[in-house]
Amino acid sequence: MRVHWHRLRDRLEQLRANKLFETFIIFVIIFSALLVGAKTYEESSRFDQVMGWLDISVTLFFLFELLVRMAAEKRFRDFFRNGWNLFDTLIVAASLMPVDDSEMVLIARLLRVFRVLRLVSMIPELRMLLTALVKSIPRMGYVALLMFIIFYIYAAVGSFLFHDVDEKLWGNIALAMLTLFQVATFESWATAVLYPTMEHYPYSWIFFLTFIFLNAFIFLNMMIGIVLDVMQKESAQMQLDSGEGEAAEIHWMREHMQMMSDQLQRIEQQLADSNREQVPQVQPSGEERQKS
Numbered sequence: 001m002r003v004h005w006h007r008l009r010d011r012l013e014q015l016r017a018n019k020l021f022e023t024f025i026i027f028v029i030i031f032s033a034l035l036v037g038a039k040t041y042e043e044s045s046r047f048d049q050v051m052g053w054l055d056i057s058v059t060l061f062f063l064f065e066l067l068v069r070m071a072a073e074k075r076f077r078d079f080f081r082n083g084w085n086l087f088d089t090l091i092v093a094a095s096l097m098p099v100d101d102s103e104m105v106l107i108a109r110l111l112r113v114f115r116v117l118r119l120v121s122m123i124p125e126l127r128m129l130l131t132a133l134v135k136s137i138p139r140m141g142y143v144a145l146l147m148f149i150i151f152y153i154y155a156a157v158g159s160f161l162f163h164d165v166d167e168k169l170w171g172n173i174a175l176a177m178l179t180l181f182q183v184a185t186f187e188s189w190a191t192a193v194l195y196p197t198m199e200h201y202p203y204s205w206i207f208f209l210t211f212i213f214l215n216a217f218i219f220l221n222m223m224i225g226i227v228l229d230v231m232q233k234e235s236a237q238m239q240l241d242s243g244e245g246e247a248a249e250i251h252w253m254r255e256h257m258q259m260m261s262d263q264l265q266r267i268e269q270q271l272a273d274s275n276r277e278q279v280p281q282v283q284p285s286g287e288e289r290q291k292s
Contacts, residue, residue, distance in 0.1 A: 013072040025065055026122055032058045033116035036109070055112070059095045062115070066092050084121040091115055128238055132231040139226045147219045151177050154211050161207075165200050169193065183208060184215045 015021055035054055066088060073079045080086060094111035120126045155176035162170040169179045183189040189208075197204045 009072060009074070012068050016069055016072045022122065026119065028058060028061055029116060029118050029122065032062075032112070036113050036115075039109070058115075059092075062092045062095060062118075084127065088118060088121050091118055124238065128234045129231065132227065132234045135234070136227045136230040139230075140223050143219055143222050143226070147215060150211075150214055150219075151180055154207070155180055158207065162197055162201065162204070165197050180211060183211060186216070 032055075035051060035058065039051060069085070069088075070076065070079050080089075091111075091114055095115060097107070097111060120130055152173070155173045158180065159170050159173050159176040168175065170176050179193060183193055194205065194208055197208075
């Protein structure tokens with residue numbers, strides 16, 4: 001019995017690692033997303049029964065694929081040690097909620113929208129991007145804190161100086177921060193904010209240009225640099241894990257150079273030891289004996 005189970009597990013593991021099977025899963029995920037989108041059109045009401053059967057088929061396939069991955073693990077508990085497996089399990093479990101005329105129909109439909117997120121767990125490059133984004137959040141938090149300080153200072157100054165220009169824009173510090181956010185995103189900031197302010201304060205352009213230079217050009221690029229740095233590290237780690245790519249080759253070269261260096265040190269030590277053993281002991285002469 002155990003032998004048959006091991007054979008079945010090996011076959012399921014081969015199926016899980018099969019590229020065609022992975023491609024078909026990605027196709028089903030995309031089809032599931034399109035199916036949810038099609039239900040938002042009124043014309044789709046004529047095909048409610050067909051779309052209902054398709055939705056059930058997609059849900060059953062996701063359940064089958066998840067069971068295959070669980071059974072392919074050597075130990076069942078190892079499956080839940082992977083965060084992405086937990087993520088897929090939650091999405092599949094949410095998809096099992098029936099869609100009918102009950103009060104839960106809206107929640108069930110919303111949960112089915114999130115099935116498209118399974119693409120993230122299926123495609124390594126998307127996993128790398130999401131992981132890099134999550135890991136860069138703490139570092140970006142310090143930049144965001146500094147941006148908030150600059151926003152607050154400029155908003156306070158702007159509310160003091162320009163409150164008589166437009167109360168809707170500069171009436172208090174909260175409105176001023178919203179106005180500065182519009183300026184930082186370049187959303188009609190010149191016509192809606194800059195030019196009306198310059199009509200009353202001709203030199204107000206200094207205020208806006210310095211604010212844009214700090215936030216849009218410096219802090220925003222700092223955030224982009226943080227994300228790119230983390231992405232580069234995650235990409236290198238992914239190459240090391242897969243054993244392919246430039247990072248893996250450099251790591252392989254470093255390991256072999258270290259091994260060669262250790263071997264050379266051992267050879268040098270062995271040669272030094274053998275040379276000390278081969279040096280003849282010098283016998284003292286007769287005069288040296290008499291002196292001693």
